[in-house]
Amino acid sequence: MNKFLLNLPRLRTKIDSLIKLFMSKSIKIKKGFDIPLAGKAAMQTAEIAQPETFAIKPTDFHGMLRPKPMVAQGDNVKAGTPILFDGKNESVMYTAPVSGEIVEVKRGAKRKLLEIVILADKTMEYESFATHTISNLGDLSRESCQEAMLKSGVWPNIVQRPYGIIADHEATPKAIFISAFDSSPLAADYAYILKDEDKYFEAGVAILNKFTNKVHLGVDKNAEVSSLFSNVKGVQQNEFSGAHPAGNVGVQIHHIDPINKGDIVWTISPVGVVQIGKLFLEGKYDASRTIALTGSEVKNPQYYKTYTGACIGRFIADNLKSDHVRVIGGNILTGEQLNSKGHLGFFDNQITVIPEGDYHEFLGWITPTTKKLSVHRAFGLLSSFFPKKEYVLDTNFHGEERAFVQTGTFEKVMPMDILPMFLIKAIMVEDFEEMEALGIYEVIEEDVALCEFVDLSKHDIQAMLRQGLDLIQYS
Amino acid sequence: MKFLRNFLDKQKPNFEKGGKWEKYHSIFEAHETLLFTPKTTTKSTGVQVRDAVDMKRFMMTVVIAMIPCLIFGIFNTGYQHYLALGQGVEFLSLDAFLIGAWKVLPIVAVSYSVGLGIEFVFGTINRHPINEGFLVTGMLIPLVLPATIPLWMVALAVAFAVVLGKEVFGGTGMNIFNVALTARAFLYFAYPTYMSGDVWTYLPQENTEIVAGYTGATPLSIIAEASNEASASKDLILEAVQRAERFPSTENTALVAQAKEISEGLNNGTNVVDSFASSGIGDGFYDIYNMFMGFIPGSIGETSVLMCLLGAFLLIFTGVGSWKIIVSVFAGAFATSMLMNLIGLNEYMLMPAHYHLIIGGLAFGAVFMATDPVTAAQTEKGKWIYGLLIGFFTIMIRVFNGAYPEGIMLAILLMNTFAPLIDYFVVQSNKKRRLKRATV
Numbered sequence: 001m002n003k004f005l006l007n008l009p010r011l012r013t014k015i016d017s018l019i020k021l022f023m024s025k026s027i028k029i030k031k032g033f034d035i036p037l038a039g040k041a042a043m044q045t046a047e048i049a050q051p052e053t054f055a056i057k058p059t060d061f062h063g064m065l066r067p068k069p070m071v072a073q074g075d076n077v078k079a080g081t082p083i084l085f086d087g088k089n090e091s092v093m094y095t096a097p098v099s100g101e102i103v104e105v106k107r108g109a110k111r112k113l114l115e116i117v118i119l120a121d122k123t124m125e126y127e128s129f130a131t132h133t134i135s136n137l138g139d140l141s142r143e144s145c146q147e148a149m150l151k152s153g154v155w156p157n158i159v160q161r162p163y164g165i166i167a168d169h170e171a172t173p174k175a176i177f178i179s180a181f182d183s184s185p186l187a188a189d190y191a192y193i194l195k196d197e198d199k200y201f202e203a204g205v206a207i208l209n210k211f212t213n214k215v216h217l218g219v220d221k222n223a224e225v226s227s228l229f230s231n232v233k234g235v236q237q238n239e240f241s242g243a244h245p246a247g248n249v250g251v252q253i254h255h256i257d258p259i260n261k262g263d264i265v266w267t268i269s270p271v272g273v274v275q276i277g278k279l280f281l282e283g284k285y286d287a288s289r290t291i292a293l294t295g296s297e298v299k300n301p302q303y304y305k306t307y308t309g310a311c312i313g314r315f316i317a318d319n320l321k322s323d324h325v326r327v328i329g330g331n332i333l334t335g336e337q338l339n340s341k342g343h344l345g346f347f348d349n350q351i352t353v354i355p356e357g358d359y360h361e362f363l364g365w366i367t368p369t370t371k372k373l374s375v376h377r378a379f380g381l382l383s384s385f386f387p388k389k390e391y392v393l394d395t396n397f398h399g400e401e402r403a404f405v406q407t408g409t410f411e412k413v414m415p416m417d418i419l420p421m422f423l424i425k426a427i428m429v430e431d432f433e434e435m436e437a438l439g440i441y442e443v444i445e446e447d448v449a450l451c452e453f454v455d456l457s458k459h460d461i462q463a464m465l466r467q468g469l470d471l472i473q474y475s
Numbered sequence: 476m477k478f479l480r481n482f483l484d485k486q487k488p489n490f491e492k493g494g495k496w497e498k499y500h501s502i503f504e505a506h507e508t509l510l511f512t513p514k515t516t517t518k519s520t521g522v523q524v525r526d527a528v529d530m531k532r533f534m535m536t537v538v539i540a541m542i543p544c545l546i547f548g549i550f551n552t553g554y555q556h557y558l559a560l561g562q563g564v565e566f567l568s569l570d571a572f573l574i575g576a577w578k579v580l581p582i583v584a585v586s587y588s589v590g591l592g593i594e595f596v597f598g599t600i601n602r603h604p605i606n607e608g609f610l611v612t613g614m615l616i617p618l619v620l621p622a623t624i625p626l627w628m629v630a631l632a633v634a635f636a637v638v639l640g641k642e643v644f645g646g647t648g649m650n651i652f653n654v655a656l657t658a659r660a661f662l663y664f665a666y667p668t669y670m671s672g673d674v675w676t677y678l679p680q681e682n683t684e685i686v687a688g689y690t691g692a693t694p695l696s697i698i699a700e701a702s703n704e705a706s707a708s709k710d711l712i713l714e715a716v717q718r719a720e721r722f723p724s725t726e727n728t729a730l731v732a733q734a735k736e737i738s739e740g741l742n743n744g745t746n747v748v749d750s751f752a753s754s755g756i757g758d759g760f761y762d763i764y765n766m767f768m769g770f771i772p773g774s775i776g777e778t779s780v781l782m783c784l785l786g787a788f789l790l791i792f793t794g795v796g797s798w799k800i801i802v803s804v805f806a807g808a809f810a811t812s813m814l815m816n817l818i819g820l821n822e823y824m825l826m827p828a829h830y831h832l833i834i835g836g837l838a839f840g841a842v843f844m845a846t847d848p849v850t851a852a853q854t855e856k857g858k859w860i861y862g863l864l865i866g867f868f869t870i871m872i873r874v875f876n877g878a879y880p881e882g883i884m885l886a887i888l889l890m891n892t893f894a895p896l897i898d899y900f901v902v903q904s905n906k907k908r909r910l911k912r913a914t915v
Binding site: 328335363365383394403408409417438452455460461463 | 479480510517525531536607851910
């Protein structure tokens with residue numbers, strides 16, 4: 001009997017791991033495409049002076065209809081001080097990632113709010129929130145967690161599907177999905193940028209579990225899974241293998257527990273989970289993050305430690321191979337062009353720098369080449385013969401916009417049971433029922449980004465999809 | 476190249492908004508982009524890098540895949556010409572090539588110049604860019620015509636097909652019917668005497684004496700004729716038998732039995748194959764090897780199955796043509812021929828199934844016409860159904876309809892009509908899966 005009691009804890013862990021094994025799913029993604037871009041960040045974090053300014057851009061948040069600044073130029077803020085909210089949803093606070101002085105509230109055409117820029121202090125000051133220990137997180141109620149998250153600025157990390165909007169705090173999602181790996185080109189490695197953040201991740205997951213019955217964590221089957229993810233409790237761990245977009249949370253949702261009409265699912269990146277964990281364990285909104293500076297035009301592609309919304313100037317200064325480049329906040333599929341003083345977006349962990357492609361090429365539409373990358377193997381495009389090669393790719397449009405020609409390549413890069421071409425056509429004719437029936441609720445821009453990349457007819461598939469999502473959401 | 480670029484850059488403002496030739500912008504643009512790829516870059520949001528493929532390269536891949544058929548067609552036109560005259564020359568000879576080029580290249584030139592001319596006119600009127608689709612159509616049309624077709628008919632057919640087959644629907648990408656087949660169908664119904672019968676071999680004058688045995692017939696017409704003859708003879712014998720049976724006598728019984736035996740021999744599928752053996756000059760003119768290689772009369776580019784397969788290889792390897800469609804057209808045709816063998820109502824139906832794959836335009840149609848991404852089924856599952864049905868209808872038209880010796884043209888046009896319906900059902904099943912998932 002004694003022996004049995006002694007063995008009980010061990011037995012329990014065994015049963016636990018068995019249950020985990022039984023519950024978790026392993027999914028092989030057969031469609032997709034990895035863009036082998038040159039300029040991967042080396043696994044090292046450079047020490048440089050922090051950027052002078054940081055910014056919050058309302059345009060990063062879908063579904064933010066009436067962004068209203070809560071501060072004016074000259075105001076002083078701490079990290080975690082609310083600076084912005086949505087007039088349509090006043091509970092969610094968007095707070096300052098760093099302490100300092102508001103130097104600009106930038107507006108564009110029709111007074112559209114573009115960004116709120118903060119000149120950072122040398123030493124950071126934080127708004128203080130209640131602190132907890134890992135063991136008493138369990139006693140917290142959903143309501144109290146929610147209040148802290150809404151107030152402190154970590155809430156916008158939670159994205160709600162359908163539509164990819166900031167989560168509605170009154171909703172109860174059927175599940176929360178976290179993708180533990182980013183498969184997009186040259187993406188930052190979560191295991192590296194969140195090294196030693198295990199306890200915060202665990203705490204974050206514990207908090208998320210208060211909002212739903214199920215938290216899914218999608219890990220990369222083909223890589224060693226960091227302890228950050230493998231040891232965490234309270235999640236169903238699912239394995240995914242395959243090319244991009246296997247790491248897209250939308251693809252993972254589709255294969256684990258797809259979104260049907262009326263369903264609500266939340267997604268959050270591991271960086272966001274860690275921020276939530278830090279809020280509860282440390283009592284502050286810690287917007288620090290490690291970003292990857294990548295791309296063929298960067299002299300030393302590597303990681304940098306900074307904060308959300310950093311100005312990119314310091315990272316690229318004296319670090320570029322030429323000055324005729326495009327600097328992108330994010331990756332080449334879903335990112336956004338930034339000028340040399342631009343600020344990273346709220347969700348960005350990456351800067352990519354590639355050459356601009358504004359050149360003419362004599363007979364460039366037929367000359368055989370090994371330098372250009374293509375999923376297609378049309379005459380003279382030889383990249384498929386060199387599967388291991390890394391490519392320096394520029395921003396050239398490669399052709400002109402044309403009427404859709406169905407080549408079957410969309411289907412080759414879309415690992416969901418969705419007919420992308422028919423969905424896009426339904427959006428073009430604004431057929432609501434058809435969009436719904438064809439699965440528009442399951443996708444956001446990043447899920448169709450590869451379709452846009454491969455499109456022979458050169459359409460803006462991501463923008464078109466957002467148009468469709470807006471149509472359904474707002475009418 | 477620098478000089479050319481500078482010249483274009485200098486001219487460009489004239490064609491832009493406010494320039495003196497603003498109207499002709501699309502024509503200028505078409506020429507400019509043919510020489511130099513545009514320097515446009517990706518937008519500030521959305522993908523920052525685009526796949527290197529563009530419509531021009533995509534379409535040119537198809538044209539390149541057709542070049543073996545074109546070159547073979549040029550040689551074969553000359554080769555058949557000399558065969559008919561009884562002046563046997565080697566297939567791969569300069570003589571054959573020269574005569575062939577002299578007949579074929581003007582057709583290609585007319586096809587391209589008329590088609591592109593119309594595209595330019597529409598591009599200028601509608602201010603839309605010139606589409607690349609006609610690069611393919613302009614080559615397809617000559618390849619499915621007999622070398623003897625008058626050039627004005629080519630021009631008329633191209634104009635008809637481009638205007639009524641494509642531009643009225645909104646241009647490349649919007650058309651319902653395969654443009655090249657629209658042109659061929661137009662000629663077929665408007666000028667049947669130029670599209671069937673003894674039109675396949677170029678002869679200098681109408682009354683040229685041709686060598687004994689050379690009929691210039693395509694395998695399709697030989698088979699159709701043989702089958703018709705066999706059926707007619709059988710009918711005749713059976714009628715005679717019926718009449719004889721009204722007057723029973725020992726003599727008659729023996730004769731009737733004999734006649735019955737003969738009539739059965741008429742319907743076992745050997746006759747059509749025999750008729751291949753007995754047609755043409757010398758032995759083996761219409762044997763399997765020659766028909767596969769394409770040393771026989773027929774439309775310029777469609778006679779050689781080998782060249783079509785070469786094109787198919789390039790299309791499939793490059794992914795430009797759907798292998799599903801190509802394979803399923805052949806599979807559909809073969810399966811249907813086997814089925815016809817089992818039913819066996821006439822001689823044509825009894826022809827061994829593999830003959831169907833190497834005669835007529837089946838191979839050319841399967842590889843180059845059925846795979847047209849605009850008019851084919853758009854869903855991956857739909858492509859299988861689409862291809863199988865094309866194969867099915869091709870054989871049905873061949874064996875049942877004496878009026879149309881070739882079935883593939885009408886089969887593809889028919890399935891062009893039904894492709895959206897096939898897609899509709901595939902899309903419905905996708906929707907139903909989603910709906911079912913929601914209710915479980």
